[in-house]
Every structure is written in structure tokens, then in C-alpha cells.
Amino acid sequence: MKKIFAINGSPRKNGNTAEILRDVLSGAESAGCSVELINLGDLKFSGCRSCFACKMKNGCSYGKCALRDDLTPLLEKIIQADAFVMGSPIYFGAETGLYRNFLERLFFPLLRYTNPPSTLAEKKLEAAFVYTMNVNEETMGLYGYKEFLDKFSKFPQMIFGSSEPETLYVFDTFQFDDYSKYESSLFDPQHKAEVRKNQFPEDKKRAFEMGKRLAQKL
Numbered sequence: 001m002k003k004i005f006a007i008n009g010s011p012r013k014n015g016n017t018a019e020i021l022r023d024v025l026s027g028a029e030s031a032g033c034s035v036e037l038i039n040l041g042d043l044k045f046s047g048c049r050s051c052f053a054c055k056m057k058n059g060c061s062y063g064k065c066a067l068r069d070d071l072t073p074l075l076e077k078i079i080q081a082d083a084f085v086m087g088s089p090i091y092f093g094a095e096t097g098l099y100r101n102f103l104e105r106l107f108f109p110l111l112r113y114t115n116p117p118s119t120l121a122e123k124k125l126e127a128a129f130v131y132t133m134n135v136n137e138e139t140m141g142l143y144g145y146k147e148f149l150d151k152f153s154k155f156p157q158m159i160f161g162s163s164e165p166e167t168l169y170v171f172d173t174f175q176f177d178d179y180s181k182y183e184s185s186l187f188d189p190q191h192k193a194e195v196r197k198n199q200f201p202e203d204k205k206r207a208f209e210m211g212k213r214l215a216q217k218l
């Protein structure tokens with residue numbers, strides 16, 4: 001059975017990103033895959049420390065991250081899987097630190113500093129991306145989020161030989177359970193409630209279909 005991991009780069013285990021990722025996994029499961037959701041917020045780990053142990057010729061950690069923390073066993077499992085779907089909320093126009101730290105640790109040990117750059121990954125992994133955010137699609141375009149986020153989507157092709165990854169953007173998300181409890185006059189709570197009621201279920205369906213398509217690539 002093919003295995004797909006979803007990696008939640010939000011510190012919230014039951015937030016928008018987690019919910020959408022669970023739908024992606026349900027879609028993949030319906031197409032016959034075994035699935036697992038990892039909440040990075042549960043783990044203690046750092047980003048790349050630039051020690052270069054993974055690049056040292058004949059070194060005992062060549063091609064592997066030498067750091068030992070909660071990510072160590074997980075990285076081993078992911079590179080043996082068949083696909084992964086990465087999810088992050090947008091924080092200040094970019095991915096969360098959690099998400100970025102994870103990808104540094106996943107990609108860098110496998111990236112060979114050859115000319116042109118090449119990979120040490122032995123297994124093909126398909127990939128997909130999910131981003132959730134407060135802004136709407138038009139504002140995302142104005143702020144240039146997409147161009148920034150697209151940079152990461154090139155790496156699974158280069159490192160894991162994946163086909164072009166799909167990306168799902170989820171806009172205008174519900175940030176609080178009750179807007180009246182928080183200082184949040186920036187937002188129109190009625191509009192947010194409407195989007196939650198009418199648009200978010202559509203986003204969940206798109207996530208499910210994306211999971212099915214991801215499974216069908218395997």
C-alpha cells in the first residue's frame with residue numbers, strides 16, 4: 001500500500017491548515033493509500049544548523065542530517081514514503097518558521113552541491129502544497145505571496161524527482177472561534193462567518209479531490 005504523509009506547519013492542531021490537510025488525506029485514503037498527519041507543533045526540533053556534516057566526503061553523516069531531535073526519525077520515515085503534502089498558514093507573507101525549519105532539514109542533506117546541483121534521494125516522492133491565509137485571492141496577488149511561495153514547489157521535483165506539485169490556496173480563513181472575544185476590528189466577522197459557511201466547505205472538497213489526484217499519481 002502506498003504511503004502519504006501530511007505535514008502541518010501550523011502550531012494549531014485543529015486549525016484551518018490541519019482541517020484542509022485531513023481532507024487531502026481522506027481523499028488519498030479513498031483512493032487506497034495509507035495516510036498519516038504530522039503536527040510539527042508537537043515536535044521539538046530546529047532548522048538547519050549549517051554544520052555541513054551531511055556534505056562531508058566520506059563523513060558518517062554524508063547525505064543525512066546529523067542533528068538529533070524529534071525530527072530525526074520522522075525524516076527517515078518520510079523519505080521512505082511515496083508522497084507528502086505540506087501545509088502552512090501564511091505568517092507575515094510567508095510560510096511559518098516551523099514549516100521552513102522542517103523543509104530545510106528534509107531537503108538540504110539530500111541536495112548535492114554539484115554543478116549543476118543534483119540529489120542523493122534514492123526514492124521518488126510525489127508532493128503537494130496547501131496554504132491557508134486571512135487575505136483573499138486578489139490581495140494575495142497584490143502582495144506577491146504566490147511568487148514567494150512558488151519557490152518551494154520546485155524542490156520536490158529537483159530532490160525527489162516528483163512531477164509538478166499541485167498547490168491549494170485557501171483564502172479568507174476563520175482565525176478565531178468567536179471574533180467578538182478578540183481585538184480584531186480589521187475584519188468583518190459577518191463576512192468571515194459567511195466565508196466559513198459557504199466557501200470553506202468548497203475548499204475542503206477541493207482538498208479531498210487533490211488528495212485523490214495525488215494518490216492516483218503513485
Ligand SMILES: Cc1cc2nc3c(=O)[nH]c(=O)nc-3n(C[C@H](O)[C@H](O)[C@H](O)COP(=O)(O)O)c2cc1C
Pocket residue numbers: 010011012014015016017018088089090091092093094132133134135173174175
Ligand atoms: C503570527 C501570524 C501572522 C499572520 N500573518 C498573515 C499574513 O501575513 N497574511 C495572511 O493572509 N494571514 C496571516 N495570518 C493569518 C493566518 O495565515 C490564517 O488565519 C491561517 O488560516 C491560520 O491557519 P491555522 O488555523 O492552520 O493556524 C497570520 C496569523 C498569525 C498567527
